[in-house]
Amino acid sequence: MSRQPLGTALVTGASTGLGSVYGDRLAHRGHDLILVARDAGRMEALATQLRAGTGRAVEVLPADLTDPAALARVADRLATDPVVTLLVNNAGMSMKGGLLDNGPAEVQRLIALNVTAPTLLAGAAAKAFVARRSGTIVNIASVLAVAPEAYDGVYSGSKAFILNLSLSLAGKLREAGVHVQAVLPGATRTEIWERSGTDLNAFPAEKVMEAGDLVDAALLGLDRGETVTIPPLADEAQWTSYNAARLAMGPNLSRRDVASRYRPTT
Template identity: 40%
Template sequence: MSIIPKDGRILITGASSGIGEAYAIKLAGRGHKLSLLARRKDRLEALAQRLRSDFSADAETIVADLEDAVHLGRLEERLTRDDFSGVINNAGAGGLGFLADSSTQSVERTVTLNIVALTRLSRAALIAFKRKNAGLLVNIGSVLAHAPSPGGAIYSGSKAFVLNFTRSLQMEFAETDVSIQLVMPGPVRTEFFSSQGMDGSVFPAAAYLSADELVEAALAGLENRELVTVPSLPDLQSWERLETIRREFLAATMSGKVADRYGAGDPALE
């Protein structure tokens, strides 16, 4: 039995291209009812028409800008009220560039889309899912959550939030029938770089997955009950070792004393 509920609509944000479009095509092919959200009406309508034609899909379009507080509020209200069975928080912004050279607008856009909108839509969805003890939340993170880098402070920082936020939610809902998946892509061939005037050569060409490959792997991970899916990671033990070290680090910080390297054990400082 599939873990993806069939009894309600699945909302996909950022559905007009890339990863969101790939989710829409694959879920429509599996017979799911979809609500496709994006800012670009023409591309959104074209995708919905394609899904109706190819799969006889029930695909509605929601033209909205998640940076707009009014649009975001309306969507929150609908998620808590209407019969949605799933939410895929895919919409986001790149925000690459050195912080001191970035505009206030670009910084705010990345934080609003990657953190504020994702958080508020997750909350609205989980209010409804908790009420009926069923539902699916998928948050799209990034392996760059583990990669602080020059020019990536805002993006990497925002995805670190998505990582810890989603993992914490999984713990909150561990004893329920609500499913929460974190997808951690590496480089993906989408409009991510071109939309920022970049050619994508920051990563080797061989490092890229297509959006279709990414989503196919993410859905397979979901069916395998993975809490965290890293489609381009060949050896799952790498993730397991990272988690083990993280837990050991946290345990070690509970020593209740200042470490010797800060002078606590040096008689000359007493």
């Protein structure tokens, strides 16, 4: 009996780090690939290796996702190519230093790559997948989405946006047969640290996960149907309690009357 075709996975930030590992793992699972990143040379090397090792079709689609025209081309591919069944929204960046150390151009570039690009790509994929009543969107966020005090607020805020986007989409698209997963890595050994001027070797060794381990755990979470996957978190009850507390606040967040704790006392 032949296996059900898995279709094509489009992976952003695929030239290195988590994106290249996702490409490797998904090809070995039986997906054809569309690799998206700026570095065409590194993607071609990965594509050659994966074609030889897995027999899958691997297309290289060079694109700088901070460029609106390039982003539109990738979004159009998601919207119009019926063989694409999985989007891995992985491309991202951090800055050297924080908000006080950078100018408008650096901040705008981070927002363009970490917020605007994944939002538009997720939207394009979601519309196409809903029309076919099938498909998967994986958004790479960060544990900093729930720990903003631990790092610069621009980066952690961009990842909180991705978590919020994922939770909202997951609830809205579930009945249409579309699964959305947010993956929240902790410190993971990728080039994003070097690019932001951070020495990852200064971190305690037990705090840094290898990229392959992270992606393998994330894919296991995807197989289990998880909406939020936090590979370094050992106690699942901590996330469950956190999320339950958040949801419990929902009915109380919008009321006609000011809460009694904010009323003047006489």
